[in-house]
Amino acid sequence: MRPSRRNLFQAVGAGAALLAAGTPDVNAADAPATPPAAAPATPPALPPDFGKASSANNPVNIVSPEHLEATARKTISPGRFAITGWSGEGLTYRANRASLDATPILTRRLQRIDEKAIDLRTSILGHELPFPMITCPMGGHGSFHVDAEVATAGGTGAAGTLYVSSGASTRPMEDIAKATPGPKWFQIYMNRDMELNRWLVQRAKGAGFTAIVLTADALGPGQSDEYIALGRPRDPTLTVGNHDPRYGGRGNFGDLKRDLSFSDISFLHEASGLPVVVKGVVEPEDIREALASGAAAIWVSNHGGRQMDGGPGSFTLLRPAVDAVQGRVPIVFDSGVRRGVDVFKAVSMGATVCAVGRPVLWSLMCGGAPGVKSVYDWMAGELHSTMLLSGVSRAKDLTPRNIAATKI
Ligand code: FNR
Numbered sequence: 001m002r003p004s005r006r007n008l009f010q011a012v013g014a015g016a017a018l019l020a021a022g023t024p025d026v027n028a029a030d031a032p033a034t035p036p037a038a039a040p041a042t043p044p045a046l047p048p049d050f051g052k053a054s055s056a057n058n059p060v061n062i063v064s065p066e067h068l069e070a071t072a073r074k075t076i077s078p079g080r081f082a083i084t085g086w087s088g089e090g091l092t093y094r095a096n097r098a099s100l101d102a103t104p105i106l107t108r109r110l111q112r113i114d115e116k117a118i119d120l121r122t123s124i125l126g127h128e129l130p131f132p133m134i135t136c137p138m139g140g141h142g143s144f145h146v147d148a149e150v151a152t153a154g155g156t157g158a159a160g161t162l163y164v165s166s167g168a169s170t171r172p173m174e175d176i177a178k179a180t181p182g183p184k185w186f187q188i189y190m191n192r193d194m195e196l197n198r199w200l201v202q203r204a205k206g207a208g209f210t211a212i213v214l215t216a217d218a219l220g221p222g223q224s225d226e227y228i229a230l231g232r233p234r235d236p237t238l239t240v241g242n243h244d245p246r247y248g249g250r251g252n253f254g255d256l257k258r259d260l261s262f263s264d265i266s267f268l269h270e271a272s273g274l275p276v277v278v279k280g281v282v283e284p285e286d287i288r289e290a291l292a293s294g295a296a297a298i299w300v301s302n303h304g305g306r307q308m309d310g311g312p313g314s315f316t317l318l319r320p321a322v323d324a325v326q327g328r329v330p331i332v333f334d335s336g337v338r339r340g341v342d343v344f345k346a347v348s349m350g351a352t353v354c355a356v357g358r359p360v361l362w363s364l365m366c367g368g369a370p371g372v373k374s375v376y377d378w379m380a381g382e383l384h385s386t387m388l389l390s391g392v393s394r395a396k397d398l399t400p401r402n403i404a405a406t407k408i
Contacts, residue, residue: 105345135163342354344403
């Protein structure tokens with residue numbers, strides 16, 4: 001997905017009617033923005049070109065991330081697809097790929113590597129994983145697929161790895177937890193109502209989630225120029241599952257706590273009794289303070305370029321984070337991970353696992369749960385061959401010496 005003037009103009013063409021309709025300032029797939037001053041009294045009608053979510057349910061033949069994205073784009077309307085975009089003009093989004101691409105892999109030779117013995121396994125917070133990849137928390141999957149997060153969690157579980165359920169999921173957390181036999185964490189967008197936060201994390205624990213992910217970087221609308229040009233399309237029939245009274249939910253998801261602080265880490269830990277993973281802290285000083293406040297893992301991310309535009313590529317932030325953590329806790333890395341070679345680079349740099357974001361959504365659109373499994377099979381296959389070709393047997397043995405880390 002590359003922001004371009006052509007995409008933007010195509011989008012504007014498709015969504016001209018929406019501009020006139022004046023849809024609310026909310027991106028359903030992420031933390032809602034502050035409501036507009038003059039919100040319409042009734043939900044807007046479904047935009048004429050908004051179409052239906054995908055109902056595909058098949059394995060996907062993955063050729064490349066670009067091909068997967070292009071195929072996914074054809075499965076749903078431009079309005080739905082634009083929800084997966086970046087913020088602003090996509091500077092940070094592009095920097096994410098550039099920072100990974102700029103780091104070459106180094107190769108060892110004559111290492112007696114037995115192809116059959118290549119071992120991708122890793123572990124994080126007590127969970128054994130078949131490979132160092134997990135699914136990012138992403139909200140609003142109902143915009144993309146009729147089975148929403150049930151399909152995404154199911155596909156992730158079928159691949160054998162960990163699913164992180166977004167606080168902004170379309171379906172309630174209990175349905176998502178039941179959809180995967182694999183490990184799962186619950187990501188929270190903290191509410192101004194601290195009792196609601198307490199209730200949510202205790203509910204998550206009861207549903208089988210084993211860690212709480214505190215997203216620290218989603219404080220604003222985070223909308224792309226393309227999405228705005230389309231009139232901020234949103235399916236008004238979609239709700240946030242965890243708060244929907246039809247599923248036993250309560251509270252106003254949109255009443256977000258924006259003045260997050262380090263004390264929220266200890267609050268979530270005390271309220272849930274679960275380890276707290278802090279997502280989106282990237283400055284070494286912030287990372288040290290998060291650890292001092294009890295963070296059980298650090299998640300290096302810039303939200304896939306969906307929040308502040310103009311920041312550095314996420315991969316450039318990983319090495320300073322690894323230095324700040326000094327091996328005390330695991331590190332999750334995301335933003336720009338598209339292929340097995342990216343996972344190789346991030347794990348070499350010191351990440352424990354990579355979290356896969358948009359490729360999971362694209363495969364969800366193209367194939368539902370079996371499609372999501374396909375993307376993991378493909379990425380794991382590429383990681384396997386990259387290890388063989390670079391002379392490393394075990395993912396756990398990757399170090400910065402396996403990449404030209406000095407170049408970034
Ligand atoms: C996200 N992301 C996100 N993060 C989070 O903590 N809670 C959320 O609800 C969401 N929602 C969301 C929706 C959509 C459509 C996208 C694409 C992303 C951010 C996500 O967890 C992750 O940080 C990025 O997706 C990583 O960037 P790439 O690799 O997808 O480009």
